[in-house]
Amino acid sequence: MSRVLIIGGGIAGISAAARLAPHADVTVLEGEDSLAYHASGRSAAMFLRNYGNATIKALNAASADHHHHADGGVLSPRGMMMVASAGHEEAFRADSADLGLDAITMDQAASLWPILNRDTITHAAYREDAQDIDTDLLIQNFARSARAAGAQIVTGARVTGIERMATGWRVTTADGQTHEGDLLVNAAGAWADTVAQMAGLTALGIQPYRRSMARIALPQGMSPADWPFVDGVGESWYCKPDAGALIVSPADEDPIEPQDAWADDMVLAEGLARYQEAVTAPVTRMLANWAGLRSFAPDRALVIGADAEEASFFWCAGQGGYGFQTAPAASQLLADLVLDRTPALDASTVAALDPKRFA
Numbered sequence: 001m002s003r004v005l006i007i008g009g010g011i012a013g014i015s016a017a018a019r020l021a022p023h024a025d026v027t028v029l030e031g032e033d034s035l036a037y038h039a040s041g042r043s044a045a046m047f048l049r050n051y052g053n054a055t056i057k058a059l060n061a062a063s064a065d066h067h068h069h070a071d072g073g074v075l076s077p078r079g080m081m082m083v084a085s086a087g088h089e090e091a092f093r094a095d096s097a098d099l100g101l102d103a104i105t106m107d108q109a110a111s112l113w114p115i116l117n118r119d120t121i122t123h124a125a126y127r128e129d130a131q132d133i134d135t136d137l138l139i140q141n142f143a144r145s146a147r148a149a150g151a152q153i154v155t156g157a158r159v160t161g162i163e164r165m166a167t168g169w170r171v172t173t174a175d176g177q178t179h180e181g182d183l184l185v186n187a188a189g190a191w192a193d194t195v196a197q198m199a200g201l202t203a204l205g206i207q208p209y210r211r212s213m214a215r216i217a218l219p220q221g222m223s224p225a226d227w228p229f230v231d232g233v234g235e236s237w238y239c240k241p242d243a244g245a246l247i248v249s250p251a252d253e254d255p256i257e258p259q260d261a262w263a264d265d266m267v268l269a270e271g272l273a274r275y276q277e278a279v280t281a282p283v284t285r286m287l288a289n290w291a292g293l294r295s296f297a298p299d300r301a302l303v304i305g306a307d308a309e310e311a312s313f314f315w316c317a318g319q320g321g322y323g324f325q326t327a328p329a330a331s332q333l334l335a336d337l338v339l340d341r342t343p344a345l346d347a348s349t350v351a352a353l354d355p356k357r358f359a
């Protein structure tokens with residue numbers, strides 16, 4: 001049985017561990033003291049099946065069944081609406097087609113989203129089959145099946161050295177422990193290039209971009225539980241209900257070094273101002289804010305498969321803004337490739353995800 005070391009305990013690393021553990025001796029090494037501390041603990045937790053380029057859409061489609069049914073399912077109904085003001089008709093039509101949204105009347109939009117400002121918003125489009133993902137449950141489900149199949153998940157294990165040996169890899173953590181494996185899986189999120197370089201391999205240009213979120217109070221008496229996820233045309237901001245309040249993102253995308261990210265006040269203020277134009281409810285109180293890193297490969301598709309220079313080093317990176325919704329299919333592909341099985345995904349999608357496309 002091969003020994004597989006996985007670096008990273010976010011959704012990418014934990015889903016990979018669950019898929020591999022029945023067939024390999026798996027150890028996950030996570031640098032933080034808990035799983036999902038970075039991007040995987042900071043998402044908007046949506047399943048938007050038309051969000052992303054064609055390769056991402058193929059992964060979304062191939063993940064839907066798992067999200068709906070595995071372990072009782074992790075999805076709950078939400079709906080997605082896009083809104084636009086006059087003068088943005090072309091972008092509204094293009095985004096609606098890309099996201100698979102149907103135009104609706106302003107009356108329909110206002111009944112779905114009572115804070116809609118009819119003085120400023122003139123166009124709306126909607127689809128019902130957008131869902132909330134219980135991201136915590138999804139990770140716990142994957143972690144439970146990984147452990148049940150014998151995987152070891154080690155937290156507080158920051159990898160500081162990676163050494164190629166005659167057969168396999170030796171990895172050293174900050175506390176001086178060593179772990180050996182035949183194969184290495186790089187699921188280090190924003191640190192994916194750093195980990196590759198630590199292993200003596202070429203970085204692929206996986207760039208972290210910061211995305212911020214503000215949690216704001218709504219006027220008393222409003223209960224947003226059934227409101228949809230609402231997107232400003234051109235992804236200029238978005239919001240969704242969150243336990244009686246709203247989370248609003250400026251949909252920012254500032255390139256930044258890998259780090260424990262936090263929100264910039266000015267970015268939040270500008271994003272909230274864009275949101276404010278679309279609604280009648282005043283923004284009075286920010287309850288909390290945070291930011292996370294969405295890490296993209298240059299072509300914005302995930303990077304899944306063996307490294308071009310080193311066949312025993314596997315990339316499971318570049319999840320960008322889609323790491324949860326794509327995780328079931330992405331982890332399945334990673335396991336198929338590590339275990340040398342014919343991938344369940346079609347050949348053109350597999351090729352579009354292959355790290356060798358950058359060689």
Ligand SMILES: Cc1cc2nc3c(=O)[nH]c(=O)nc-3n(C[C@H](O)[C@H](O)[C@H](O)COP(=O)(O)OP(=O)(O)OC[C@H]3O[C@@H](n4cnc5c(N)ncnc54)[C@H](O)[C@@H]3O)c2cc1C
Nearest residue numbers: 008010011012031039040044045046159189292323324325
């Ligand atoms: C604001 C925001 C909104 C989002 N909304 C959505 C959404 O609605 N739907 C969706 O599907 N996705 C969404 N995403 C994207 C999603 O959150 C990410 O794609 C996903 O969490 C990435 O998972 P990951 O496991 O690759 O990275 P991470 O969760 O960052 O995990 C990588 C882990 O590797 C560890 N690590 C790094 N280096 C080392 C090392 N040397 N040693 C040991 N451990 C190491 C880190 O500590 C980290 O825990 C959103 C992201 C953000 C920021």
